[in-house]
Amino acid sequence: MSLSFRQSDILNMAKQNGRVAVDDLAAKFGVTVQTIRRDLSELSDLGKLDRVHGGAVLRSGVSNIGYEDRRSLNEDAKTQIAQLCAADIPAGVSVFMNIGTSTEAVARQLLSHKNLMVVTNNMNVANILVENPECEIVVAGGILRRSDGGLIGNLTVSTIRQFKFDYAIVGCSALDADGDLMDFDFQEVLVSQTIIEQARRTFLVADHSKFQRSAPARIASLTDIDSFYTDCPLPDDLTRKLADWDTSLRVT
Amino acid sequence: MSLSFRQSDILNMAKQNGRVAVDDLAAKFGVTVQTIRRDLSELSDLGKLDRVHGGAVLRSGVSNIGYEDRRSLNEDAKTQIAQLCAADIPAGVSVFMNIGTSTEAVARQLLSHKNLMVVTNNMNVANILVENPECEIVVAGGILRRSDGGLIGNLTVSTIRQFKFDYAIVGCSALDADGDLMDFDFQEVLVSQTIIEQARRTFLVADHSKFQRSAPARIASLTDIDSFYTDCPLPDDLTRKLADWDTSLRVT
DNA sequence: TTCGATTTGTTCGTTTTTGTTCTTTTTGGG
């Protein structure tokens, strides 16, 4: 189904002003409010607009909403994984934490750790750990990605290279059957790779949903990971591989 | 659930001024205070605002009490100064914004500027400008200072050196009678000096309270500043000096 | 033209929002 003239006009007006009102539109097009309501409902069903009382607004927060959704996805599982991971991080060490909701969950579990130094390219992690006065926070510079508060780009990579970490806590978008960590964003991959290079020990946190997804860019292999924290048992062959690779597996 | 027109307007006003008053809003929208109260309660439930007696204030990610106190000091004056300063920043330029409440006020006035690139070592500025989709945000790395969300240290300086800005917007802790910009923190001084070096034009924003204070470390002189935005006329001799130095003075 | 499909207008019951009135809570001054 395609949009009527009126509907695409409405959409244009919404793009100009960010919003449209039912009454205004009815007057402008010389039709009844009911007709406008139908148009707005359809545009809302198509995902172009969000309906509000009295009119509609542009669906601007697409990325943000996606992020909120993602955050609430498997929240309990993520918290449990994070507890397990945080328990393996002693006091008085330096830790890098990268982008991702799982990583943020770990940050929440580090709120009562003592004498930490945390470097991160994730604005949310910084905002969370501000509450822990025993934690020195270093923010890696970079271009701010609105969708998830991540800092990315060359600047981030070159900043990270100036450090060496006791621990790196990384997440990933997907984990394929061969045991490769995958991501959607190529820029983020470069950052993650640099982190792994600069860390003495690397922890991966990922819930089971990452097994069912696929992503285009390869970050690293589980070979490069020291401990992998997750919430469901892995397929047998992957478990065996992990043993061969000296990667310890921690399941909640 | 999506926000009503009025609610998103309220949120925008809060973002510009840092706070909103129930009575003002009721008058502005032509509705009763009860309706406004309901809006504010909902926005508060959604975590967008914090409710206070008489109105609501913006909920800021990185905050502490001392800082909040300082923020509300001279708030109106700071907003006016910020408006003046933001009006002199055209679309499509690169801007650096450093630490300070005055600088954050300018950030709020830049929320509807188009096609900006803003580099900052201030987490609050980044958090404010996230709302402007026309603004690319680059966060300079550094050690996070809890008291004000500033990023400081060598890392910050070396990051900033990688850029050249069309405009720099700086604040300072104090301004002495000779026309020198002073600060409390030596590390921050280094950052500010670097910023001024790397900027084609430098704007200073400072309200009159800065004249009555003193601070130990010298950042620069008003000689190095292109425009100075403030809220009270300066002593005559300083005004003359500014004219000699080719520093334009803008008083609200 | 005539049929059928689609769009629009009309009506009406339902839901949401707003205003009104009242009591309770907070605030600031003696």
Place this chain on the structure above:
DNA sequence: CCCAAAAAGAACAAAAACGAACAAATCGAA
């Protein structure tokens, strides 16, 4: 500490907006 004024909150009634059902109109194809 107590009191008065301002602000907040709760409950209910009024108003506005909504959605569904159906009738009227518009339009294209047979």
